[in-house]
Amino acid sequence: xxxxxxxxxxxxxxxxxxxxxxxxxxxxxxxxxxxxxxxxxxxxxxxxxxxxxxxxxxxxxxxxxxxxxxxxxxxxxxxxxxxxxxxxxxxxxxxxxxxxxxxxxxx
Amino acid sequence: xxxxxxxxxxxxxxxxxxxxxxxxxxxxxxxxxxxxxxxxxxxxxxxxxxxxxxxxxxxxxxxxxxxxxxxxxxxxxxxxxxxxxxxxxxxxxxxxxxxxxxxxxxxxxxxxxxxxx
Numbered sequence: 001x002x003x004x005x006x007x008x009x010x011x012x013x014x015x016x017x018x019x020x021x022x023x024x025x026x027x028x029x030x031x032x033x034x035x036x037x038x039x040x041x042x043x044x045x046x047x048x049x050x051x052x053x054x055x056x057x058x059x060x061x062x063x064x065x066x067x068x069x070x071x072x073x074x075x076x077x078x079x080x081x082x083x084x085x086x087x088x089x090x091x092x093x094x095x096x097x098x099x100x101x102x103x104x105x106x107x
Numbered sequence: 108x109x110x111x112x113x114x115x116x117x118x119x120x121x122x123x124x125x126x127x128x129x130x131x132x133x134x135x136x137x138x139x140x141x142x143x144x145x146x147x148x149x150x151x152x153x154x155x156x157x158x159x160x161x162x163x164x165x166x167x168x169x170x171x172x173x174x175x176x177x178x179x180x181x182x183x184x185x186x187x188x189x190x191x192x193x194x195x196x197x198x199x200x201x202x203x204x205x206x207x208x209x210x211x212x213x214x215x216x217x218x219x220x221x222x223x224x
Contacts, residue, residue, distance in 0.1 A: 042216075043215065089210070
């Protein structure tokens, strides 16, 4: 099973700041990696797929980069609605797994 | 726009079988792949398994012996059965499916299942 390790566990930032979230895989997942946003009481929302592609309706301030074992989600300028938990997920081989999450909180 | 809705008991006794159904609207279950994901309270996400429109399945090895996912194309829904539950199976259970990206773009709202006597 491929383990995805996200860092940091918590990111404390102010609105308007840049957020950089990391996801590292225990072995290569090629570019088969997605990022999701989850707010309290809600289902996850797909943001980025195949490492770099924005999902339908996702604002341009969200961008993804990386391939192989190291991936980054960047939020260029935090909007108040962006404070949430972010998960990475791979679909390189079964079982597909999620990272442990990064909470982006208001500083 | 595909919409998903989970239904089933919110409370299950230890050692019994947890059963949930996901009803699909706005799309046909006779295409794509249909998944179950769970999230224990305050914790992360675990992909339990998925079923294709043709009925082929893939289960998380951690649950393989206890988990069954089935699809009913006539009712446009798919189901999960998890046997011999314990308190560790207490979680919000989500059903979800792909869009063109082949990632989980459509999710149900989730249903909390508590395992307790």
